[in-house]
Amino acid sequence: MSTALTFASHCKVNLLLNILGRRDDGFHELETLMQPVPLHDQLQFGRIGQGIELTCSEPSLPTDQGNLVHRAASMFLKAAGNGCGVKIHLEKNLPLAAGIGAGSANAAVTLRGLNELWNNFLSDDELCKLAAELGSDVPFFLTDSPGLAHGRGEQVELLAPFPALKDIAILLVNSGFGVSTPWAYRELSNYPDALDGRPGRAQALADALKGGNLSASAEFFYNSLEQPVFKKYPVLPVIRDFLNDNGAIVARMSGSGATLFALLHDRAEAENLRAKYHEKFGQAGWSRTVLL
Ligand code: C5P
Numbered sequence: 001m002s003t004a005l006t007f008a009s010h011c012k013v014n015l016l017l018n019i020l021g022r023r024d025d026g027f028h029e030l031e032t033l034m035q036p037v038p039l040h041d042q043l044q045f046g047r048i049g050q051g052i053e054l055t056c057s058e059p060s061l062p063t064d065q066g067n068l069v070h071r072a073a074s075m076f077l078k079a080a081g082n083g084c085g086v087k088i089h090l091e092k093n094l095p096l097a098a099g100i101g102a103g104s105a106n107a108a109v110t111l112r113g114l115n116e117l118w119n120n121f122l123s124d125d126e127l128c129k130l131a132a133e134l135g136s137d138v139p140f141f142l143t144d145s146p147g148l149a150h151g152r153g154e155q156v157e158l159l160a161p162f163p164a165l166k167d168i169a170i171l172l173v174n175s176g177f178g179v180s181t182p183w184a185y186r187e188l189s190n191y192p193d194a195l196d197g198r199p200g201r202a203q204a205l206a207d208a209l210k211g212g213n214l215s216a217s218a219e220f221f222y223n224s225l226e227q228p229v230f231k232k233y234p235v236l237p238v239i240r241d242f243l244n245d246n247g248a249i250v251a252r253m254s255g256s257g258a259t260l261f262a263l264l265h266d267r268a269e270a271e272n273l274r275a276k277y278h279e280k281f282g283q284a285g286w287s288r289t290v291l292l
Contacts, residue, residue, distance in 0.1 A: 097178030
């Protein structure tokens with residue numbers, strides 16, 4: 001690919017996901033605190049005369065409009081005018097349908113990458129609008145900062161890095177099955193307290209994490225979707241409890257799952273817990289440790 005640009009596409013965890021209720025448009029009003037995690041897919045972009053040529057290292061992913069990257073590119077090219085095309089390669093390292101936003105991030109990075117290739121043709125506001133059309137948590141991935149999001153997740157207030165997470169290590173574990181996000185939200189109607197969260201919890205956790213003490217913040221972490229998802233996949237609460245009982249300062253599910261995350265004091269502790277996790281639950285699935 002001549003004059004190709006390469007971008008890393010990171011993932012996230014929801015430190016808190018508090019659902020406030022169902023809206024008339026079918027989405028759910030929520031508040032969430034999202035933390036970028038430096039584990040990456042990779043995207044390469046190059047200009048061509050016309051059309052969108054998408055290739056992907058993961059054969060189970062579509063390379064047409066069924067892929068969010070294709071949809072993001074198509075939206076961008078439409079805005080940029082006729083007579084433009086792009087060739088894109090997506091190198092997938094992160095699990096799919098895993099609650100860590102990897103697909104949304106790929107879409108956001110496509111908008112960022114194409115905008116750079118087209119000399120910042122679109123303003124930040126225009127990119128943000130396109131991102132929100134692509135998916136609720138796509139706007140969050142237009143930057144690398146932690147964010148507090150409202151609405152259906154698309155209204156993002158960027159935050160400074162949290163002192164309590166400085167030098168903290170994260171362990172992510174994914175057993176290898178995907179969870180359907182629409183299903184998880186729909187199921188909330190069977191869990192009235194998880195569907196009608198009390199607003200203000202995201203800000204309370206953000207304030208606690210600004211205070212610098214992670215152990216003191218641990219009680220504020222929360223995810224409404226754990227209730228339906230843990231009911232359907234009973235292995236998940238067993239793993240979460242195992243992580244908590246074996247040194248995690250906090251362990252929770254991210255997004256609609258099935259990825260669980262544990263926060264630990266340092267990388268050695270995280271690697272140690274990772275090894276224990278696989279000893280207990282088998283070698284299958286995906287796990288990573290990294291410093292936040
Ligand atoms: O916006 P996104 O495409 O990521 O959402 C996927 C699905 O998750 C939506 O179609 C909807 O069923 C559900 N969802 C929701 N409320 C939100 C975000 C997502 O009900 N705030």
